Structures are given as structure tokens and as C-alpha cells.
Amino acid sequence: MAVTEPAPAPQAAYEGILRRQALRESAARTYARSLPIVPVRARGMTVEGADGRRYLDCLSGAGTLALGHNHPVVLEAIRKVIDSGAPLHVLDLATPVKDAFTTELFATLPGRLADDARIQFCGPAGTDAVEAALTLVRAATGRSGLLAFTGAYHGMTAGALAASGAAPDVRVTRLPFPQDYRCPFGTGGERGAGIAARWTEHLLDDPKGGVSAPAGMIVEPVQGEGGVNPAPDGWLRRMREITRERSIPLIADEVQTGVGRTGAFWAVEHSGVEPDVMVLSKAIGGSLPLAVIVYRSELDVWPPGAHAGTFRGNQLAMAAGRATLAYVRENRLAERAATLGARMLAGLRALRADHPRIGDVRGRGLMLGIELVDPEAAPPTAVAGNGSAPPPDPALAAAVQQECLHRGLIVEIGGRDSAVVRLLPPLTLTDEQATAVVDRLADALSAAERSARRRAPSGPTA
Ligand code: PMP
Secondary structure, rough: OOOOOOOOHHHHHHHHHHHHHHHHHHOOOOHHHHHHHHHHEEEEEEEEEEEOOOOOOEEEOHHHOOOOOOHHHHHHHHHHHHHOOOOOOOOOOOOHHHHHHHHOOOOOOOOHHHEEEEEEOOOOOOHHHHHHHHHHHHHHOOOOOOEEEOOOOOOOOOHHHHHHOOOOOOEEEEEOOOOOOOOOOOOOOOHHOOOOOOHHHHHHHHOOOOOOOEEEEEEEOOOOOOOOEEEOOHHHHHHHHHHOOOOOEEEOOOOOOOOOOOOOOOHHHHHOOOOOEEEEHHHHHOOOOOEEEEHHHHHHHOOOOOOOOOOOOOHHHHHHHHHHHHHHHHOOOHHHHHHHHHHHHHHHHHHHHHOOOOOEEEEEEEEEEEEEEOOOOOOOOOOOOOOOOOOOHHHHHHHHHHHHHHHHEEEEEEOOOOOOOEEEOOOOOOHHHHHHHHHHHHHHHHHHHHHHHHHHOOOOOO
């Protein structure tokens, strides 16, 4: 039977939807502000708005859609569960669907975790799995402090636990995450990462360092929201040694980096580091909400109910997730992400020759970031930099995002100063789509730079 394309909604209809959203939804809404589109259909990397316009989606549900929108294997897996009559809501009871998901997930885990992991199904958000990881390591170590890094993002729920009875008082010690472009030690590279590691080691061993006894160290192998900062492999290995020597569980937050995104199935594999706990969400649910922690069995000493939640049994998400994990593995999409990511990184770096407002281009696999700067602005005196990095330009980043949208490209903005244009395309994007992304971005950048020059009274005229 032929599928008839629905006609675009009349302009008044989708404008009404946007208007009602602005009136009725929270002032805290985010993507909806900068991306005023009304998605009605989507397939692969393409999203179609109610106005009939098509967009290449480099946001992918904030890095969730490893296979893009509505991939056939994902849809088939969901349909199969629905048609089977299986219950959709089962708390944390055993089901064949869950069993198959766990088997598939365990087969992908790095090192010894593949043979000796335990899994806790959490409430469906990444942040809930982060809470679970913290509860787990506190129970296992009897300590309550936490080591975390500058620029980190792990979610939004600390308040929920803090507001609940019997909440532990968690003291976070903030440690330096290495950055090349804005290295706080003024050096960048291996030297900067070396100093960051030394600082961490020294602080932990300083009896007057003010560090509360750490139950764990939590780290993103590539900081996503923090501005696409890949952890140098050598530095991550040092963090592994430092934590192992002090019996501090190492928690890898792979919520965003997992399932092939960075060019390895799990981003920790680049460095060969085996964490004690991995926090997983986003792509593992194949576009539906799912979050788990997997961890070494010795840590499994917490009592029943130590971490609970009503929605831990989403059968559709487990089926979609299993299909996604298997598809990424069978089709070697991590390798594809590495190859295509390297090509896109090179393409974006080449743009720097014509665009001096591109301060830095960085990333790993298909997790890419372009930091925009204002070379004419005076460097802020209060912020330590590497001496040469101009101030970030969040206004230009926002303008680039809008110009991208006009050219049918959806991108994300992130980074500490909201000046990093972020790309998280699906791992299934084609060579042509990758080229189109870089081309549209280059065009958008030129347009945004032209308007920035028009706005700046003393800006250069050429
Ligand atoms: N950890 C990381 C590394 C993330 O990128 C995110 C979300 N961007 C989270 C945790 C929180 O996940 P969620 O928004 O699903 O709670």
C-alpha cells in the first residue's frame, strides 16, 4: 500500500502550537527556545517540521539517537513487544525482554566487567543512574565524599536526594579536568594534563587538603555539556592508578559517550581504563528512556531498596535498547564513528583558515565541538587561560545556531560559556550528510560573522 505524504500543517496551526507552548510551558524550557520547530516526522538524521521543512539533526535527542530517528530495527523491536502482549510496566521483575537486554549489554562491557558485572536498573534518566552510582559507592566504602571535575555535568537531581529523609551529606572535592585550549595552568597538552593529575594526587594525600574521605571519583571520558573536552588517555589512566592505589571506586559517566559515540563502544576503551562503575543512559534505550549502572560485583553490598524507583522496568526501552546495542556492535558503528568523526574534525579545522572566530575545534568520534571566540575583545583578566585564547563569544554561537537552523541544520550549543557549537549526529549518517553538515555550518558561520561585524561599531570592515 502506498504511503501518502501528509500535507504540511497550515502555517496558523504550527504557529499556534509554538505560541501556546511559549504561553503554557515553563520559563526553564531550553531547546524549545533556540529551536522553534514543531517536529512531526523523522527518519534517520532527518527531522521534518510541521511547516514541511526538513532538517539534518545533529542534536539527536541530546546524543540519545545512536541510530537516528525511527531506525527500522528499533521500530521492529518495539512492535514485537507490543504485539506479544507482554506487560509494559513491571517494576524490577524479571522478563525475557530484560534478560535479552542484559545479556546484550554485558557482552559489550570492557575488560573484566564483561564477566563479572552486576546491573542496577534505575529510574529512566541519566541523573537517576548517577544518584544510584553514588549511593552504591557510599554503601561499599562507608565514606561519603565525592571527587568530581571542573566543567563536569552529571544531571539535575541532587536536590531530590538532599530533600529526602536520611540523605547523606555529600561533600564534593572539585578537581581540575585537563583542557588544552583554556588550560588553567597555562600550558595545555601533556604538560597541562600532567599538572592536573599531580594536583589531584597531591590534594588527596595532603592531610590538610580539606578533602572529605572520598567514596568515589566520577568522570566523563569526554565532557559533553562542559564543552566537548576529551580526557587525554594518559591522564585517565593516571586517574585510574590514583584511585586504585587509594581504594577509591572510579565511576565512568558514559551517559553521553557510550554506544559507539566517541569511536569506541565505550569511551573508556580508548585509554584501556576499566572503571569500577559505569553510568549508562541515553543511547542504551534506543531512543526511549532507560538508565542503568553496571559495576564490579564486589561493590554489590548495598541492601535491598538502597536505590529504588517506580519506572525501572520499561520493556519497550529495553527492547529498543537491545536492538540498538546489537546493531551498533554488528555493524561496527563505533569504527564508522571514528572514521567519519576524524573526517568531520579535519573539515571543521580547515574552516579556521577563513574564520578567525573559530577558536578551537575538538572532539572524539561523532562528539564534536567548535568553540567560538571574539579575537577583538580584551581577554578577561580574572580568568586564567593559556595566554593566547581569546574570550568566548556566546552571542556568535547563538547566531550560528540560528543560521544553521535557517539552512536546515539542527545543532546544540554547550560549553561553560555557551560558546561551543556541538555536533552529535547519529552514528548512521552517510558521507554525504557529513559533508552537508560541514558545508551548512561553514555557510552559517559566514552569515553569523557578517551580522556580528554589522553590529560591532568598531569592527573590521573587510
Ligand atoms: N551525565 C552526562 C554525561 C550527561 O551528558 C547527562 C545529560 N546530558 C546526564 C548525566 C544526565 O542525564 P539526564 O538528562 O537523562 O538526567
